[in-house]
Amino acid sequence: MKGNEAIGEGAVRAGCRYFFGYPITPQSELTHYLARRLPEVGGLYLQAESEVASINMVYGASGAGARVMTSSSGPGISLMQEGLSFLAGAELPCVVVNMMRGGPGLGNIAPSQADYFQATKGGGHGDYRLIVLAPNSVQEILDLTGKAFELADYYRNPVMVMADGIMAQMMEPVELKNEAQAEIQAKPWAASGMIDHPGSKRIINSCFVIPEEMEAVNIRLKEKYTQILFNEQDSEGYLLEDAEIVLVAFGTVSRICRAVVEKARQLGIPAGLFRPVTLWPFPAEELKRTTGKAKCFLSVEMNMGQMVEDIQLAISGKAPVYHYGRLGGMVPVARDVLQEVQKLYSGGVVK
Amino acid sequence: MKKVFKRPGILKDVPFHYCPGCTHGVAHRLVAEVIEELGIRDTAIGVAPVGCSVFAMDYFEIDMFQASHGRAPAVATGIKRVLPDRVVFTYQGDGDLAAIGTGEFVHAATRGERITAVFINNAIYGMTGGQMAPTTIMGQVTKTTPFGRDREINGFPIRVCEMLAPLEGTAYLARVAVHTPKAIIQAKKFIKRAFEVQLEGLGFSLVEVLSTCPTNWGLSPLEAVKWLEEKMVPYYPLGEYKSPAGGVINA
Ligand SMILES: Cc1ncc(C[n+]2csc(CCOP(=O)(O)OP(=O)(O)O)c2C)c(N)n1
Ligand code: SF4
Ligand SMILES: [Mg+2]
Numbered sequence A: 001m002k003g004n005e006a007i008g009e010g011a012v013r014a015g016c017r018y019f020f021g022y023p024i025t026p027q028s029e030l031t032h033y034l035a036r037r038l039p040e041v042g043g044l045y046l047q048a049e050s051e052v053a054s055i056n057m058v059y060g061a062s063g064a065g066a067r068v069m070t071s072s073s074g075p076g077i078s079l080m081q082e083g084l085s086f087l088a089g090a091e092l093p094c095v096v097v098n099m100m101r102g103g104p105g106l107g108n109i110a111p112s113q114a115d116y117f118q119a120t121k122g123g124g125h126g127d128y129r130l131i132v133l134a135p136n137s138v139q140e141i142l143d144l145t146g147k148a149f150e151l152a153d154y155y156r157n158p159v160m161v162m163a164d165g166i167m168a169q170m171m172e173p174v175e176l177k178n179e180a181q182a183e184i185q186a187k188p189w190a191a192s193g194m195i196d197h198p199g200s201k202r203i204i205n206s207c208f209v210i211p212e213e214m215e216a217v218n219i220r221l222k223e224k225y226t227q228i229l230f231n232e233q234d235s236e237g238y239l240l241e242d243a244e245i246v247l248v249a250f251g252t253v254s255r256i257c258r259a260v261v262e263k264a265r266q267l268g269i270p271a272g273l274f275r276p277v278t279l280w281p282f283p284a285e286e287l288k289r290t291t292g293k294a295k296c297f298l299s300v301e302m303n304m305g306q307m308v309e310d311i312q313l314a315i316s317g318k319a320p321v322y323h324y325g326r327l328g329g330m331v332p333v334a335r336d337v338l339q340e341v342q343k344l345y346s347g348g349v350v351k
Numbered sequence B: 001m002k003k004v005f006k007r008p009g010i011l012k013d014v015p016f017h018y019c020p021g022c023t024h025g026v027a028h029r030l031v032a033e034v035i036e037e038l039g040i041r042d043t044a045i046g047v048a049p050v051g052c053s054v055f056a057m058d059y060f061e062i063d064m065f066q067a068s069h070g071r072a073p074a075v076a077t078g079i080k081r082v083l084p085d086r087v088v089f090t091y092q093g094d095g096d097l098a099a100i101g102t103g104e105f106v107h108a109a110t111r112g113e114r115i116t117a118v119f120i121n122n123a124i125y126g127m128t129g130g131q132m133a134p135t136t137i138m139g140q141v142t143k144t145t146p147f148g149r150d151r152e153i154n155g156f157p158i159r160v161c162e163m164l165a166p167l168e169g170t171a172y173l174a175r176v177a178v179h180t181p182k183a184i185i186q187a188k189k190f191i192k193r194a195f196e197v198q199l200e201g202l203g204f205s206l207v208e209v210l211s212t213c214p215t216n217w218g219l220s221p222l223e224a225v226k227w228l229e230e231k232m233v234p235y236y237p238l239g240e241y242k243s244p245a246g247g248v249i250n251a
Helices: A003-013 A028-040 A051-063 A074-079 A081-089 A116-120 A138-155 A165-169 A211-231 A251-266 A284-289 A308-315 A334-346 B024-037 B052-059 B072-082 B094-100 B102-110 B160-164 B181-199 B221-235
Strands: A018-021 A044-047 A068-072 A094-100 A131-133 A158-164 A235-238 A245-248 A271-276 A278-280 A296-301 A321-325 B044-048 B063-066 B087-093 B116-121 B170-177 B204-210 B239-242
Touching (some): A003 A028, A003 A094, A003 A138, A003 A165, A018 A051, A018 B072, A028 A165, A044 B072, A051 A074, A051 A081, A051 A094, A051 B063, A068 A074, A074 A081, A074 A094, A081 A158, A094 A138, A094 A165, A131 A138, A138 A158, A158 A165, A165 A251, A235 A284, A245 A251, A245 A334, A251 A296, A271 A284, A284 A308, A296 A308, A296 A334, A308 A321, B024 B052, B024 B087, B024 B116, B024 B181, B044 B052, B044 B072, B052 B063, B052 B087, B063 B072, B072 B102, B087 B094, B087 B181, B094 B102, B094 B116, B102 B160, B102 B204, B116 B181, B160 B239, B170 B181, B181 B204, B204 B221
Parallel strands (some): A018 A044, A018 A068, A068 A094, A094 A158, A131 A158, A245 A271, A296 A321, B044 B063, B087 B116, B116 B204, B170 B204
Antiparallel strands (some): A131 A278, A235 A271, B170 B239
């Protein structure tokens, strides 16, 4: 199965029945897949007139009680930022896929991780957070898409699944676990018409004119985000126990770095890999635990080093954090990353 | 004594925040009466805009959504596609619908979304303090057209009903006003018809309501009513522009 199709199938299996979106590469196969697949299960694929419209259709469908998603890339995700802020403010669940591409501007359609800041630090206006998941295999795309819907409903918050063109196009065997339909909890807040909840009206809203009321909402949101921060950090470690050089990478790049770590070990360099699965919440607790033997960290990303400060914060200055990145849609080559590791090792950083 | 005139139960019994002489309140009342008379309170879902009427979400005692500026037709599309048997309407100002939300209302209309838009044309941005709206008429003085709307700088106003009429997805289009008792009776009739068209599943329906904004027009409530009659109605002729009953009926 292709990565793009795995997202679609993962969504259908998670009980998602509505997709609103606008065409953009490199996520097109996902929309092609869902345009066929959703009607088979009584769902709806609707092509909107823009990403601005898409995300607001998602807002309406989610507020009406449905499991719903949209997907886009770079420029389209930028257009959705106001809508995402409204969804977060009104506490509506939804899943948004970002198949990242080279930027800024129109950039290109080649693989990139340059939207890390946008996804994890806000993107839209106001005090809010997205839960951000970064799969690194087609199986994980399938599984995390399902998990994204669960998290979205549980926390009543938008969840973003971030990958890139390589992940989207990658073909890998997957195990389709339960055919059985996901169980969707009742939504006692959905504004689906008073016929569903006689006598009491419901409002889907993020507008609180009185500052005291807005602050109370902000405080409630903060408590929710703290809970997410506490409960949902997810990561994977590879040969970390005795690692003196810890590579940190997510998504596509983490696959390359795993090969780099293996190669480094063959050369006698004690390297290990830390892979964040959740980008927000950043898995700081687990990363902190790796600082015992680690002499330095190397963040390998397809951007200018947007993850570096999250690593620095997590390890509280216990070791230096270096960065190796390729930009503009270029993908790091294992050989070059290995060279960087060797340089750090022989350069005396690791003594 | 028999009560022959009362506040519709669908409207919350609180003083509205609208300025004296503002006809947003009249339009609210007409929509509420229509919902009550059609017996659709339990299935009606409203979408309030960004603008003076954002508080419609509090005033209508039915399920409500508050949408971002201009996006109410997209939000309504999402709701209606999930719940096709609900009666979904948007209530939008002219800045909201005809400027920032141009893409959303045109495409909801051309898709033939089975929703109803109540479009309040007051020729101004009320909430933000009286700037030019897409519907501000030629020569009209606003905070951002201090010398009057000028074609060289600002171009021309948008006539929404006329613009939508050729789109096949639109089933019902009408323009009404709420400045005189006679106009109000007519307005209610057309608003009701727009909701009926949705109930019949015929397509997109919209009623444009010419409305006053005495505060930002810088006029007394009475002068505002006169200004609407003399300046707005000639530019925005009242009547049904499209109706399933047939063709374009221009009153
Ligand atoms: C994206 C965005 N841009 C601008 C605003 C500011 N704003 C709030 S209301 C409004 C104009 C509303 O005018 P109109 O739709 O005509 O409604 P009225 O108040 O006249 O009823 C504007 C520009 C906003 N809230 N969001
Ligand atoms: S500013 Fe204008 S539109 Fe807004 S409430 Fe006052 S009179 Fe009505
Ligand atoms: Mg206005």
